[in-house]
Amino acid sequence: MSARDDVLARIRAAxxxxxxxxxxxxxxxxxxxxxxxxxxxxxxxxxxxxLLASRLTDYRALVHLASAATLADEIGAALRRxxxxxxxxxxxLRLPLPGFVTATADTRPFLSPAELAAFDGVVxxxxxxxxxxxxxxxxxxxxxGRRAISLVPDYHLxxxxxxxxxxxxxxxxxxxxxxxxxxxxxxxxxTSDIELERVEGVHGPRTLEVVLVSG
Amino acid sequence: MTxxxxxxxxxxxPAEQTCCGQMHINTGYQRAALPLIRRYVDTFEPYExxxxxxxxxxxxxxHQHAMVARRHHDxxxxxxxxxxxxRTYELSQLLVDVLGVEDVGAHYPHRVTYHxxxxxxxxxxxxxxxxxxxxxxxGIDLVPLPDADVCCGFGGTFAVKNADTSTAMLADKMRNVxxxxxxxxxxxxxxxxxxxxxxxxxxxxGVKTVHLAEILASTAGAGQGxxxxxxx
Amino acid sequence: MTAFLGLPxxxxxxGSRRPPAEPAHAPRGVGHLRAADxxxxxxxxxxxxxxxxxxxxxxxxxxxxxxxxxxSELPDWEELRAAGEAIKTATMADLxxxxxxxxxxxxxxxxxxxxxRDAIEANNIVTALVQAAGATEVVKVKSLxxxxxxxxxxxxxxxxxxxxxxLAELIxxxxxxxxxxxxxxxxxxxxxxxxxxxLREMNDVSPDLTDDPAALxxxxxxxxxxxxxxxxxxxxxxxxxxxxxxxxxxxxxEGNGRMCVTLPQTLITVMGIEKVIPSWADLGVFLxxxxxxxxxxxxxxxxxxxxGVTPGDGPQSVHLVLLDNGRTAALADPVGRAALHCIRCxxxxxxxxxxxxxxxxxxxxxxxxxxxxxxxxQLTGIEDNASLPYASSLCGACYDVCPVKINIPELLxxxxxxxxxxxxxxxxxPSAEAITMAAASYVLADPGRLAAAQSASRSGRxxxxxxxxxxxxxxxxxxxxxxxxxxxxxQTFRQWWQxxxxxxxxxxxDRGDQ
Numbered sequence: 001m002s003a004r005d006d007v008l009a010r011i012r013a014a015x016x017x018x019x020x021x022x023x024x025x026x027x028x029x030x031x032x033x034x035x036x037x038x039x040x041x042x043x044x045x046x047x048x049x050x051l052l053a054s055r056l057t058d059y060r061a062l063v064h065l066a067s068a069a070t071l072a073d074e075i076g077a078a079l080r081r082x083x084x085x086x087x088x089x090x091x092x093l094r095l096p097l098p099g100f101v102t103a104t105a106d107t108r109p110f111l112s113p114a115e116l117a118a119f120d121g122v123v124x125x126x127x128x129x130x131x132x133x134x135x136x137x138x139x140x141x142x143x144x145g146r147r148a149i150s151l152v153p154d155y156h157l158x159x160x161x162x163x164x165x166x167x168x169x170x171x172x173x174x175x176x177x178x179x180x181x182x183x184x185x186x187x188x189x190x191t192s193d194i195e196l197e198r199v200e201g202v203h204g205p206r207t208l209e210v211v212l213v214s215g
Numbered sequence: 216m217t218x219x220x221x222x223x224x225x226x227x228x229p230a231e232q233t234c235c236g237q238m239h240i241n242t243g244y245q246r247a248a249l250p251l252i253r254r255y256v257d258t259f260e261p262y263e264x265x266x267x268x269x270x271x272x273x274x275x276x277x278h279q280h281a282m283v284a285r286r287h288h289d290x291x292x293x294x295x296x297x298x299x300x301x302r303t304y305e306l307s308q309l310l311v312d313v314l315g316v317e318d319v320g321a322h323y324p325h326r327v328t329y330h331x332x333x334x335x336x337x338x339x340x341x342x343x344x345x346x347x348x349x350x351x352x353x354g355i356d357l358v359p360l361p362d363a364d365v366c367c368g369f370g371g372t373f374a375v376k377n378a379d380t381s382t383a384m385l386a387d388k389m390r391n392v393x394x395x396x397x398x399x400x401x402x403x404x405x406x407x408x409x410x411x412x413x414x415x416x417x418x419x420x421g422v423k424t425v426h427l428a429e430i431l432a433s434t435a436g437a438g439q440g441x442x443x444x445x446x447x
Numbered sequence: 448m449t450a451f452l453g454l455p456x457x458x459x460x461x462g463s464r465r466p467p468a469e470p471a472h473a474p475r476g477v478g479h480l481r482a483a484d485x486x487x488x489x490x491x492x493x494x495x496x497x498x499x500x501x502x503x504x505x506x507x508x509x510x511x512x513x514x515x516x517x518x519s520e521l522p523d524w525e526e527l528r529a530a531g532e533a534i535k536t537a538t539m540a541d542l543x544x545x546x547x548x549x550x551x552x553x554x555x556x557x558x559x560x561x562x563x564r565d566a567i568e569a570n571n572i573v574t575a576l577v578q579a580a581g582a583t584e585v586v587k588v589k590s591l592x593x594x595x596x597x598x599x600x601x602x603x604x605x606x607x608x609x610x611x612x613x614l615a616e617l618i619x620x621x622x623x624x625x626x627x628x629x630x631x632x633x634x635x636x637x638x639x640x641x642x643x644x645x646l647r648e649m650n651d652v653s654p655d656l657t658d659d660p661a662a663l664x665x666x667x668x669x670x671x672x673x674x675x676x677x678x679x680x681x682x683x684x685x686x687x688x689x690x691x692x693x694x695x696x697x698x699x700x701e702g703n704g705r706m707c708v709t710l711p712q713t714l715i716t717v718m719g720i721e722k723v724i725p726s727w728a729d730l731g732v733f734l735x736x737x738x739x740x741x742x743x744x745x746x747x748x749x750x751x752x753x754x755g756v757t758p759g760d761g762p763q764s765v766h767l768v769l770l771d772n773g774r775t776a777a778l779a780d781p782v783g784r785a786a787l788h789c790i791r792c793x794x795x796x797x798x799x800x801x802x803x804x805x806x807x808x809x810x811x812x813x814x815x816x817x818x819x820x821x822x823x824x825q826l827t828g829i830e831d832n833a834s835l836p837y838a839s840s841l842c843g844a845c846y847d848v849c850p851v852k853i854n855i856p857e858l859l860x861x862x863x864x865x866x867x868x869x870x871x872x873x874x875x876x877p878s879a880e881a882i883t884m885a886a887a888s889y890v891l892a893d894p895g896r897l898a899a900a901q902s903a904s905r906s907g908r909x910x911x912x913x914x915x916x917x918x919x920x921x922x923x924x925x926x927x928x929x930x931x932x933x934x935x936x937x938q939t940f941r942q943w944w945q946x947x948x949x950x951x952x953x954x955x956x957d958r959g960d961q
Binding site: 216228230231232233234236238239240241242243244245246247248250251254278279282286333334337338364365366368369370371372373374375376377378379380381382383384385387409410412413414416417 | 836
């Protein structure tokens with residue numbers, strides 16, 4: 001008998017132990033009355049952006065608000081402050097980058113981890129953002145790229161559109177496609193492993209900067 | 216007893232009663248607890264309201280009696296136990312919720328701190344009922360206990376099986392009691408009080424443990440000189 | 448195979464008892480589920496360590512406050528807990544179906560699924576996969592399942608070096624130590640101890656390293672950077688495996704998890720079979736419950752999800768090892784199985800007054816604290832961890848904070864009962880404790896006997912001086928080592944009642960309106 005068959009047989013035997021009345025009735029799966037927790041937002045657009053900005057800031061991300069008209073300026077200003085000249089971008093970023101930047105698109109043959117480590121930073125878009133938790137989610141679409149490019153460089157600049165922002169975690173889950181590789185990011189990398197004191201910056205990007213585009 | 220009679224209620228102590236069986240159940244001896252559960256149900260079934268001055272006993276009656284009976288396939292006993300348990304109250308619940316009383320006319324001119332005890336707090340969710348009763352006691356100087364909701368370390372046979380850990384928990388509880396500079400530590404559970412009182416006595420700390428019921432029973436002119444010791 | 452014909456320790460109906468088969472517990476001699484010493488012995492050692500007491504007190508106080516703050520932010524926390532409990536209960540009721548679905552979904556997306564009956568089998572599978580990938584080094588993201596089965600030891604025996612990359616696991620590994628907490632394995636170490644370990648064990652660290660946590664984190668980053676960039680095999684656990692989609696999920700903070708599941712060509716994930724959740728939407732519940740309960744954050748910094756192989760992105764050889772190792776034995780106990788609902792948040796450890804004082808090592812298992820006290824004995828068989836169900840004062844703080852509402856105090860009481868039943872069945876002579884309990888039951892089952900015993904106990908007054916007893920005979924001597932016992936009062940309540948109420952015996956017939 002294979003291990004698979006064996007473990008499945010054990011599970012079925014275990015379920016029978018309770019079915020003969022020696023155990024409580026908890027064995028039968030109770031019919032689900034549908035979720036009673038919040039699954040729909042009560043917040044309107046501007047409030048959502050404000051909440052997202054404040055929650056991102058709480059966890060030490062740098063946040064800027066922009067309109068379609070000021071987006072290019074905000075990106076340029078952020079990269080200038082960071083002095084990020086050599087940056088890596090996903091194959092189809094579709095964002096205006098300032099002239100002092102050399103942008104390398106991560107296309108086949110892909111950049112190696114060591115090559116990625118040599119960049120000053122990475123610029124991506126996002127798939128979804130969750131206001132309540134201050135989370136941005138990347139799903140590997142062409143404007144976000146492979147998971148490695150937003151991981152290895154020490155600086156991550158992420159552009160989030162207002163239409164991508166939801167209030168609640170369940171709303172984000174409902175929007176995301178399960179098959180894609182997903183990365184949920186809430187602030188820069190951090191650890192609480194030493195005396196449970198939070199310290200920002202371990203293995204992932206130590207600086208996370210987010211530009212929120214309204215309208 | 217004194218409190219309830221003072222409030223004009225007739226109180227009966229059925230002599231057939233013994234013990235709720237919590238110690239047996241919590242130590243793993245459920246089969247040995249069965250006759251005790253049966254006796255509890257037989258004894259108290261005829262009564263309208265049942266009150267016990269011990270949060271953990273009431274917790275056991277409410278949360279364990281029917282469960283143990285079911286585990287031993289006595290559905291009839293389980294149902295009766297459930298019905299009796301529904302009429303069994305911890306003292307502060309009975310006074311505040313059922314009888315609607317907060318001022319029981321007690322007088323107790325001492326500095327007192329209150330330990331909420333885990334089973335009263337979490338199993339029975341008595342909340343601030345005991346404190347509401349204590350606040351209405353005339354002459355009392357009620358002081359809050361730091362980290363009040365942390366277990367004192369009694370836990371029934373835990374105090375014997377894991378004596379060192381129990382003592383470590385007791386040490387922290389006593390440190391908090393002493394920090395209040397209270398002369399009396401009170402609670403709604405005799406067992407926790409025996410534990411805390413035993414520790415304080417060993418330290419010669421000069422702090423007495425007095426059951427909540429005894430404070431509520433005190434009146435002007437009685438027992439003012441020195442707080443009464445725990446006795447049942 | 449092993450069949451579960453009878454549930455050990457479960458009192459069956461008279462006449463319905465079938466001969467109990469040996470359940471498939473986690474095997475002895477491998478992994479980290481069993482203690483060398485019973486809990487009271489190990490606890491006594493830990494309690495004497497003042498530094499440990501201070502480290503634990505500080506850390507658990509910090510995390511309790513953080514958790515309370517972020518939990519109180521959510522208006523629907525109780526609804527989320529109820530949903531978490533319901534999902535887990537439903538999952539366990541149909542575990543075989545969900546696992547088959549997960550297996551099929553992962554396979555359909557290009558992953559390979561392996562099943563392991565126990566630790567030995569899982570270790571062999573992983574070792575063979577690493578060897579097939581031609582690697583002699585692997586990078587690991589913190590995983591309780593791999594710690595449970597002792598994977599690092601098994602890999603080392605095959606000449607494979609496993610590098611722990613979680614900061615706390617790194618501290619434990621470099622310190623030749625054992626984890627003491629589910630979430631923060633090095634919680635028993637303070638910053639200066641950690642600096643000393645780094646200075647001693649890292650060959651690439653500056654001798655000027657300070658004990659500032661940020662400096663220590665930086666040292667870990669430098670130390671592991673090269674390993675991440677060159678690793679060809681990554682090993683992870685999984686917080687959740689979604690049956691519906693085949694998606695695996697790792698929740699972490701530092702980015703070491705992202706490194707391990709993204710950069711190597713081969714990824715091997717070891718997941719306990721109870722970690723499966725039925726549907727994609729269930730993540731919306733658990734991704735709220737877990738971070739708030741564990742690190743006390745609204746959301747942990749990084750959560751990675753992958754579904755089989757994604758061409759061109761991340762590992763192109765993806766494996767999932769589904770581990771039993773005693774879980775089906777726990778599943779066979781209709782009450783005890785609730786321990787399998789655990790999502791490893793560690794909130795119960797952080798609020799437990801026992802854990803806070805003894806630390807995790809005293810429990811002797813990778814699963815310490817209240818949840819460990821109900822999980823470890825079920826995985827190993829109660830006899831192998833018999834002291835753990837008693838390592839609790841049943842204060843109930845753990846139940847209050849559990850994000851999936853596991854009634855840990857009830858499970859502890861249940862396992863104590865199973866332990867007593869098993870001992871009675873297997874031992875010819877009853878223990879002293881069993882005799883005491885039986886005697887107490889005999890006395891307490893009859894008020895006449897109780898009255899007589901109470902009168903007799905007043906002879907205890909002979910032991911006492913000035914209202915206290917300072918030494919009792921065994922086994923109660925453990926009580927009087929640190930506490931006095933009250934001297935029995937001169938009059939019992941029963942006698943007082945008789946005196947005050949004459950011959951009112953409280954009979955059913957003469958009861959009054961109350």
